[in-house]
Amino acid sequence: MLGSYRAELLKLRKRSAVWVLFGAGLVLSLIFGYLLPYLGYATGDGNQQTDGIPRSEVLRGVLPERVMDNTIGGFPVFAGALALVLGAIVVGSEYTWGTLKTILTQRPGRTTLLGGQLLGLLTMLAVWVLGIFVACSLCSIGIAAAEGAPMDWPGPLTLLKGLAGGWFVLTLWCLAGAALAVAFRNVALPIGLGVVWILGIEALLAGVVSSLLPDLRFLSDAMPGANAGALVFSVTGMTAADAPPGVRDAVSGGRALSTMLVYSAVFVVLAMVTNRRRDVS
Amino acid sequence: MNATTAPLVEVSGLTKRYGDTLAVDGVDLTVLPGEVYGFLGPNGAGKTTTLRILTGLIAPTSGTVRVLGGAPGQAQVLARTGSMIESPAFYPYLSGLDNLRLLAEYAEVPRTRIHEVLALVDLAGRAKDRFSTYSLGMKQRLGVAAALLKDPELVILDEPTNGLDPAGMRDMRRLIRELGADGRTVLLSSHLLGEVQQICDRVGIISEGRMVAEHLVDDLRTEQELVIRATPRESARSILTEALGAAAVHQYDDTLRVKVAPDRAAEVNRLLVEAGIAVSELHSTERALEDVFFELTTTDNGPEKTNAG
Numbered sequence: 001m002l003g004s005y006r007a008e009l010l011k012l013r014k015r016s017a018v019w020v021l022f023g024a025g026l027v028l029s030l031i032f033g034y035l036l037p038y039l040g041y042a043t044g045d046g047n048q049q050t051d052g053i054p055r056s057e058v059l060r061g062v063l064p065e066r067v068m069d070n071t072i073g074g075f076p077v078f079a080g081a082l083a084l085v086l087g088a089i090v091v092g093s094e095y096t097w098g099t100l101k102t103i104l105t106q107r108p109g110r111t112t113l114l115g116g117q118l119l120g121l122l123t124m125l126a127v128w129v130l131g132i133f134v135a136c137s138l139c140s141i142g143i144a145a146a147e148g149a150p151m152d153w154p155g156p157l158t159l160l161k162g163l164a165g166g167w168f169v170l171t172l173w174c175l176a177g178a179a180l181a182v183a184f185r186n187v188a189l190p191i192g193l194g195v196v197w198i199l200g201i202e203a204l205l206a207g208v209v210s211s212l213l214p215d216l217r218f219l220s221d222a223m224p225g226a227n228a229g230a231l232v233f234s235v236t237g238m239t240a241a242d243a244p245p246g247v248r249d250a251v252s253g254g255r256a257l258s259t260m261l262v263y264s265a266v267f268v269v270l271a272m273v274t275n276r277r278r279d280v281s
Numbered sequence: 282m283n284a285t286t287a288p289l290v291e292v293s294g295l296t297k298r299y300g301d302t303l304a305v306d307g308v309d310l311t312v313l314p315g316e317v318y319g320f321l322g323p324n325g326a327g328k329t330t331t332l333r334i335l336t337g338l339i340a341p342t343s344g345t346v347r348v349l350g351g352a353p354g355q356a357q358v359l360a361r362t363g364s365m366i367e368s369p370a371f372y373p374y375l376s377g378l379d380n381l382r383l384l385a386e387y388a389e390v391p392r393t394r395i396h397e398v399l400a401l402v403d404l405a406g407r408a409k410d411r412f413s414t415y416s417l418g419m420k421q422r423l424g425v426a427a428a429l430l431k432d433p434e435l436v437i438l439d440e441p442t443n444g445l446d447p448a449g450m451r452d453m454r455r456l457i458r459e460l461g462a463d464g465r466t467v468l469l470s471s472h473l474l475g476e477v478q479q480i481c482d483r484v485g486i487i488s489e490g491r492m493v494a495e496h497l498v499d500d501l502r503t504e505q506e507l508v509i510r511a512t513p514r515e516s517a518r519s520i521l522t523e524a525l526g527a528a529a530v531h532q533y534d535d536t537l538r539v540k541v542a543p544d545r546a547a548e549v550n551r552l553l554v555e556a557g558i559a560v561s562e563l564h565s566t567e568r569a570l571e572d573v574f575f576e577l578t579t580t581d582n583g584p585e586k587t588n589a590g
């Protein structure tokens with residue numbers, strides 16, 4: 001298992017697509033977390049951005065005290081979609097390149113191989129989350145210094161909870177991408193299906209349920225995206241008013257966490273079972 | 282049977298069905314230690330399917346398979362087997378060296394082995410280039426290098442000369458012969474008769490999923506026959522058929538071929554001349570493996586029987 005894990009890290013580290021995805025996630029976090037709000041703040045009251053929200057509140061949103069909101073606020077939707085793409089390309093290209101057969105004839109069993117692969121992915125996701133956190137921290141330090149605003153940081157426990165929660169949200173979507181890639185032995189189809197799910201179906205369902213079919217709320221509250229949003233909501237200091245799209249308190253933090261654990265386990269088991277006996281050709 | 286002569290590969294009654302296609306149909310195959318075994322058959326005969334089963338990539342529909350005394354795909358079996366199945370598949374964005382590095386991690390072999398195998402396939406000079414920039418010949422050689430990483434007792438190579446230019450083929454065949462000379466057991470599939478004739482000790486011929494023959498290559502090669510040009514040809518054919526049996530006589534282009542030992546040439550000649558047939562040519566020849574092959578793999582309604590009437 002250790003050998004498989006090390007091999008996986010080597011493959012991930014040297015693959016430019018991985019860094020492109022990470023870069024995209026980071027840049028999007030900075031644009032929506034800092035650049036746009038700060039521009040809104042700097043260009044004054046008349047701007048649409050600050051419509052209805054006092055300027056001082058806008059500034060507070062980009063200071064170190066809210067760094068965790070900006071680090072993981074986008075995870076349930078866009079970074080989640082990027083994580084799903086990561087899982088799908090890394091696992092799916094083993095099929096499209098035919099490298100699965102090359103590896104399996106070397107030595108590792110199928111479960112060991114997939115296990116090492118998933119662990120490698122989770123490791124890289126942690127690196128990604130830390131990278132986004134560091135970049136967001138630097139931005140908020142810069143803004144605080146420029147505006148002469150206070151540099152109050154969240155407590156270490158809050159930071160840790162936020163980082164772990166964000167990592168788990170990405171993990172959930174990445175595992176979904178990996179499971180779809182194993183199921184379809186492909187890259188493109190899982191990406192298409194997964195992204196349509198995250199960006200389209202989740203939001204549509206939530207909208208339809210809240211406006212037309214309130215009796216089906218149990219269904220929309222059981223969706224992976226809704227639970228990811230609820231987890232992020234519960235580990236950050238956001239309010240319903242300033243939460244980004246996809247982040248809301250659909251369910252409690254505890255329930256979100258356990259639902260996500262169930263989904264992750266299901267994705268892993270599905271991938272492992274499908275992978276176990278099937279012909280590799 | 283003691284440990285040194287027990288077969289490394291024992292396959293019996295092996296069948297693999299894909300939907301309606303019977304890709305492999307009751308194949309029996311035995312590979313002995315130290316031999317270079319040629320698994321010969323035309324495209325689509327079922328070679329790759331059989332080799333995939335031997336390496337645990339796919340499960341047989343029925344039949345028994347033992348590789349190195351274990352079940353195919355078991356970790357301890359794979360640890361002693363190196364293989365390249367169908368086309369060489371590697372990570373295109375990594376160098377040849379990095380590809381082997383990570384395979385060495387998977388295979389749990391020391392990194393020092395990587396440079397040995399790169400030198401063995403003569404790829405050390407280009408090891409740091411990306412795999413996607415390699416020529417087909419280099420890709421095949423990297424595939425063989427990967428197969429040799431574990432310093433395996435059994436090497437399984439599926440059409441390793443496919444798509445190579447003549448020089449590439451010659452180098453690859455030399456490499457395989459060296460593997461055999463080193464005492465490794467090699468199971469090589471090919472659709473090229475000449476190749477098997479050059480490299481292998483023993484050959485199993487597969488056609489449409491069935492094993493049609495298993496021979497020592499030398500036995501096949503030394504089978505002799507007489508080539509006869511005589512007029513009228515049909516009378517010559519019926520006289521020879523009567524004297525030697527239908528199985529010994531067949532027509533090839535405008536000559537008759539007679540399967541008898543060369544020292545019976547005079548006897549055959551006298552038979553024809555006494556019947557008033559003009560013999561313009563009579564000599565003995567080694568039957569090419571190609572002839573044997575077509576004889577074994579063509580079905581009964583083949584071209585040879587159509588001119589009987």
Ligand SMILES: Nc1ncnc2c1ncn2[C@@H]1O[C@H](COP(=O)(O)OP(=O)(O)O)[C@@H](O)[C@H]1O
Nearest residue numbers: 281299302304323324325326327328329330331
């Ligand atoms: N995955 C598959 N699904 C369906 N049919 C297959 C599959 N793999 C091979 N076949 C069929 O099985 C037969 C044998 O193929 P193969 O073993 O690749 O032949 P060879 O390697 O001797 O050229 C062919 O008719 C091929 O079309």
Ligand SMILES: [Mg+2]
Nearest residue numbers: 328329367440
């Ligand atoms: Mg083949």
